[in-house]
Amino acid sequence: MTPKVDPAGRTRRWTIPKKYVNSLFAVLLGLIAGAFFMLAIGRNPFVGYFYLFKGGVMNLKYIGQTLATSTPLILTGLSVAFAFRTGLFNIGAAGQMLMGGLTAIGLALTFEHMLPRGILLAVIVLGSIVAGGLWALIAGVLKARFNVNEVVATIMLNWIAFWTVKYGVYAFFRDPQQETQSKAIDAVASLKAPWLTSLFPGSYINLGLFLSLIALVIIALVLDKTTLGYELKAVGFNRSAAEYAGIKVNRGVILSMTIAGMLAGLAGATYWTGYSSNMQIDTSSLPSQGLDGIAVALLGTNSPVGVLFAAVFFGMLQSGKGFMTAVTGIPPEIADTIIATVIYFAAAAVLIERVLDAWRKRRASKALAATKKGGEE
């Protein structure tokens, strides 16, 4: 007789979906690695982590700051995740976000004294979505019509967007006092809302948070409940099978790239007309949220809920690192290193899975041996 034991040799009351387990391990391993970094520079990691997390959540201001930092990350993360679920690698979230931001700033500065606030905000938000979508559409069409790899196309478009923004801001929306940035938008055109700011006083939190959550719900619904999501995922999983079933593969590629761009474009509005109120052009790099979006999607296993948690986690580290530095003198780069390490471990998820599997198997066989022995006695 062989008694039945579950693989872990015990009954479980609750379980975390398996796809998230790897991500949690990645986070754990990243934090452990970060502790070693702190030790290596002669600091106490417990103190370091205490202030790092305290800096993310210690009071309403910092919580608001964490959420504000997370907002564009949720959107760029969603953008990358959505594209990935449909078989596309969107490296262009930064460029799409820039185009969305330029459009939002432009619309805000142009119409801020002409339209009532509600309509103005709607115009700004929709404008950024359309701009991001159109920017990504270019890469989608190139891929569908001419089989240009979307990775190459979106990287190129990132830099085209970068210079377009530099030129656009300088030529049309330049601040007369400070030539390296645009004029600041009026409070009436900002996504910051007085009631929200008073809830989290001193933070940059803005209505973009709600927009990102709405986008998250919509994307989750599209992916899981609609024929559109079914088609796009089928194309992503198996292009040949999609063709066999008569799904229009090229249309799917263009559409899903466009949707990804719309999300990243919205991120631009939440960042430059929400978190910030003008666009800086003295920078030589792309907005970090673009590439961070890839990390967020990776850590969030390309699922909307996972993206939310990953974005908030990264947002927390980002906003807490300043406090950690101020109190303990541990350099803020440590926080960036932790993020980088977490990403490495998330990318090595397969490895983690193997180690976990081997571990489970060993436990299971031990449990089996133990029960066998028990049966014989």
Place this chain on the structure above:
Amino acid sequence: MENIVEMRNIRKEFPGIVANDNVSIELRKGEVHALLGENGAGKSTLMSILFGLYQPEQGEIFIRGKKVRITDPNVANELGIGMVHQHFKLVHNFTVTQNIILGRESKRFGFVVDEKSASRRIRALSERYALNVNPDAKIEDISVGMQQRVEILKMLYRDAEALIFDEPTSVLTPQEIHELMKIMRNLIDEGKSIILITHKLREIKEIADRCTVLRRGRVIGTVDVASTTEARMAEMMVGREVSFKVDKKPAVPGDVVLKIEGLNVLSARKVLGLTDFSLEVRAGEIVGVAGVDGNGQSELVEAVTGMRSVESGTIRLRGRDITKQGVRERIREGIAHIPEDRHKHGLVLDYTVQENMILETYDQKPFSNHGLLDFPEIRKYAECIVEAFDVRAGEGVDSLARSLSGGNQQKAIVGREIELDPDLLVAVQPTRGLDVGAIEYIHKRLVEQRDSGKAVLLVSLELDEILNLSDRIVVVSHGALIGDVQADETDENEVGLMMTGIRKGESA
């Protein structure tokens, strides 16, 4: 008699299954030993262990009486074990010689590859075993049968004594199979020993001395081939009696359903894959398309189903011109398609079974409404198919398609396509890689479709399947229609001859 190879009490587990359970097998010197079993019976696992690709959990291997540990294929080579894989491992733009010496280059001055002497040795080997291979030909220029001989030469070049053939006949024409059998006899005469993995009983009967039957990872028995009937071996393999003949009444062909006229289609390599091709399929008949792989079958199927555009010619379904229509429109018009490659085309492996069952119909009622999927309806429908077509899956319709066995995947596809209730069913290699039980089942279903008045276009590389199932047989060679015969008025020889491009009536 001396045993070249002896595997004793081999056990190999994979997560969830025992692939080999206490399996013992011995290969005597100078014999052809067949390894017979259904898909998933553990034949390939056992041979992979012998070839050093897997390590067994338990058991011992003896080569020429000496206990050995085969840790990787190089060790197997050293011990004189060679394998011809089902899918050849050849570099296409290399010559025969270059392919054979790859990884075993003899060198002059330590770094210059000595192709000349290698080529001479290969020529000598080729003559000795009557293989008739030109060592200087490029792989891409020679036939599949010839490529297989290159694989055989590769083993001989490495002085292999025990040769493993994995399903060697699945890619060959009947004539080539005949040649291969001769080659195998030559190899035996020269003192080699052969393990033949197959599920074709007729070949075992023809060439093998002994046969070991595996079922579900266990040895059912080793029998003397000469004194055992095919039926008995099949029964051992499947575990019950099997009928080989497809039971069917004479066809009652009705109206023309599919009418193809003067079709020219470019292949993927941008040359004409199908030239001036005309064909009619009527309701209530099965038309089998016979031919050696790569002679225009894919182009025909893709043109009919709408996956490939045509250069000229027309395709009509029930009289309506569908030449310009897309895949989805043709499905709606009543074409169902059981594709050749179930993993590439037939299924989205990362979708669940239920999601796969609506691959062509997800945008129709009742499965969706205004763009929203109706999961209860989808589940109900999928459960019906799974029930009706005996698809076995661990978690029912919620199982990932990937987790199903090949046979169950195929049954799911067949079920999905038949449930479309088509006028024309295009079935391409519908039983490829399946075991006897599943083949029997799918054949029965195809005949049922015919009997209910559907037109069935069957494309298969298995001549037996074509001969057994079809009412009418057309033969393609180099993209042209070579012959069109009634199934009950022809035989294997005639069709096999036409497959090589010789028209009926012409002398060979």
